[in-house]
Amino acid sequence: MTPKIIEKIKEIEEKKSVEVLLAVESGSRAWGFSSPDSDYDIRFIYRHEKDWYLSPWDKDETIEFMTEDDLDGSGWDLRKTFHLLLKSNAALLSWFYSPIVYKADEKFVELFRPFAEVCFSPIAVSYHYLSMSKKYLEACRVDEVKLKSYFYCLRTTLTGKWIIEKGTVPPVLFSDLLVLTDDAIRQKIEDLIALKATKGESYDHPNDWELFGFLEKTVAENEGKSKSLSGGKADRGEMERVFREILKL
Numbered sequence: 001m002t003p004k005i006i007e008k009i010k011e012i013e014e015k016k017s018v019e020v021l022l023a024v025e026s027g028s029r030a031w032g033f034s035s036p037d038s039d040y041d042i043r044f045i046y047r048h049e050k051d052w053y054l055s056p057w058d059k060d061e062t063i064e065f066m067t068e069d070d071l072d073g074s075g076w077d078l079r080k081t082f083h084l085l086l087k088s089n090a091a092l093l094s095w096f097y098s099p100i101v102y103k104a105d106e107k108f109v110e111l112f113r114p115f116a117e118v119c120f121s122p123i124a125v126s127y128h129y130l131s132m133s134k135k136y137l138e139a140c141r142v143d144e145v146k147l148k149s150y151f152y153c154l155r156t157t158l159t160g161k162w163i164i165e166k167g168t169v170p171p172v173l174f175s176d177l178l179v180l181t182d183d184a185i186r187q188k189i190e191d192l193i194a195l196k197a198t199k200g201e202s203y204d205h206p207n208d209w210e211l212f213g214f215l216e217k218t219v220a221e222n223e224g225k226s227k228s229l230s231g232g233k234a235d236r237g238e239m240e241r242v243f244r245e246i247l248k249l
Helices: 002-016 050-054 078-086 090-095 106-119 122-139 147-166 174-180 183-196 209-226 236-247
Strands: 019-026 040-047 062-066 071-077 101-104 144-146 204-206
Touching (some): 002 019, 002 040, 002 062, 019 090, 040 078, 040 101, 071 078, 078 106, 078 236, 090 122, 101 106, 122 147, 122 209, 147 174, 147 183, 147 204, 174 183, 183 209
Parallel strands (some): 040 071
Antiparallel strands (some): 019 040, 019 101, 062 071, 144 204
């Protein structure tokens, strides 16, 4: 699918008169636990010509598309991207660490990625993942659980645990998060990864209550520890300078 995705990115650039600075895979394919029928979740950052940013009027800062062959695309304009970075947006931060990159302006990444690390707010991102993990945990509190929901709960829970224990931007690859588990839990999860690779998105699986207990305990621990985490350290002046520099690329 990569050639089709790259071609779609070029089509967006031509139709919208923008330049895509970064395009990556997000979702289960980037996380490393996709199903055979998983969509391709393409996320991208783009910029307009400099004059576009001189208008006093609010403008649409998002581009979205969906194709018949399961390409789900969503992109943010450069200005919107800086606003979200200031808020330590969890999704945006993850794009810069995706293992699947379709297009990247090296200079843009070189200028922007340091801000992803500096603006990273452990407390904000931790609460983001805590909220998601609590929601998915309740969806998994059944005898027959949708395997997709189980993995979403596992990923968000372990990501929250990573932030608390490591204090850094969490990895995108789910396998990197498994260092936070003991051998028994890790084996259970790895077995489910192998199973998910053979099952469709709608597959229901008998609940492993021992694994559920691990999730329930970890979510509770994350909730107790998140409140003591620190915030980000954004330098707005430096961000403005880099924004202008990116527009000159």
